[in-house]
Amino acid sequence: MSRRTRIVAAVIMAPVAIAAVLWLPTSWLALLLASLLMMGLWEWAELAGLKDRTSRLAYLAGNAMLMAAVIWGAGHGLFTLKLLSVIGAAWWLFVLIWLASYQFASADTPLNRAIKLLAGSLCAIPAWAALCWLHAGTPHGAGWALFALAIAWAADTGAYFVGVRFGHVKLAPRISPGKTREGLIGGLACSLLLALVALPLLGLTWNLLPQMLVLTLVTALMSVVGDLFESLLKRHADAKDSSNLIPGHGGLLDRLDSLLAALPVFVVAKVWLGL
Template identity: 55%
Template sequence: MTRTRLLAALVMAPVAIGAILLLPTPWVAALSAVIFLAGLWEWFDLAEIEDTLARTVLLAVHVAMIAAIVWASRTSAGTTLALYQLASVIGVIWWLLALAWLGRYEFASNHDTYARVFKLAAAALAMIPAWCALVWIHATVPNGHRWLLTALAIVWAADSGAYFAGRKLGKRKLAPRISPNKTIEGLMGGLVCGLLAGIGFALFAGASATQLPAVALVAVVAVLFSVIGDLFESLLKRHVGAKDSSHLIPGHGGILDRVDGVIAALPVFALGKALLGF
């Protein structure tokens, strides 16, 4: 499984990095919307929306929300990022609420109608702000494309660090009822790797030495939020008895399995970058 996981990552990573660094923001926005919407389709499975028509309508609603944000952000001078920024703030607030949800395992777990409503609302509050944060970061001048790569590299490095540290050193369970394989040692490994990646890629993005402490702080918080996103998806899977969101990516599961940490980390990184001024 580890070899398959690495091979898949070696294929996906260069494509993602090339797109982030070489494409203009509208193209990155469009491609990322496709990826997030694919993850959203898998989320519908975890919310037990089985009817294809219902899922299609729900997906169309989210497409309409994205289109509305793009349309409303147009100005005579170009584009304003105000709505993207507001959505990112909403995303950070949502993931703090999701942390409280993680502490109440049974909440919305009985598969009744109200459970689906909560899980569908969670999908919108997770996916739309994450997409807005991604666009906001990439559109920032100067070097927005490099800062977006930094944000993603933090999550990727943290995920890999947690995986390998957990396998080699993991003894104490982090959240045994939600995700039995996650350990505190894995979390520590993820924090270290995410922090190092954040500092290294921030220098690539043009950060000065005086800005590195702020970058380090945001990187640590982003990693912690990515863990919340990962655990929340695990909670949804536990509720329905699923191991992966799909089997689309060999060794990695589905799209949602790959972006669960990203969608939680992007809003906090975007907001932290703006507040701390790097």
């Protein structure tokens, strides 16, 4: 697909996502995100080696039931959402080790398929819980939720355009040959600029700028880790994209991968930094 097709698709999707975060109540946003994640996990299951449709439907049903149980628990407080977010943030620290061990779980065996399916759940459910906690359980929740998403979008967009124009040194050639260190720097720079704009819009004073920049930098870096982890899964499966659902972008999972890591890390780091 051409660069123009990619841009047009992004221009169509972005306003819909922004409107949903800003104007939907948390319950409806949770349902919408859960639906998107189920579609993403459908693609994940196939990449993990689960080719049988019935087995993939069973995998989705198990994740959906877990989300439903979490929502029921959230009616008695936000503890479950917070716990899952912390588990998710810790999980992505383990993913860093997995990325350094390229061959881990690469062979198509029943055990490795099970490991990758568990990994999919550990990626999707904490990210969903983190957005729900952020949206419902914090002051200016919708604004903070949008900012968390925007960090990942800015990192991805900046990396793409800077990488296309200036990229030469590969970031992780075995995992994602198209990513460059120059693109990474461009993506981080775009995210940090976004933080400068978001600070007053979120009602924060300028003395909190250092914490805001740290939060943004950590979240942007982890969004790249999420992107790389899905790329690793695709390399193991010998697939270019998770599907061809979105013109110019590949599958839905290809658009959600960075958010899977960014959301739980963002909400945990936000609390830790006192924002």
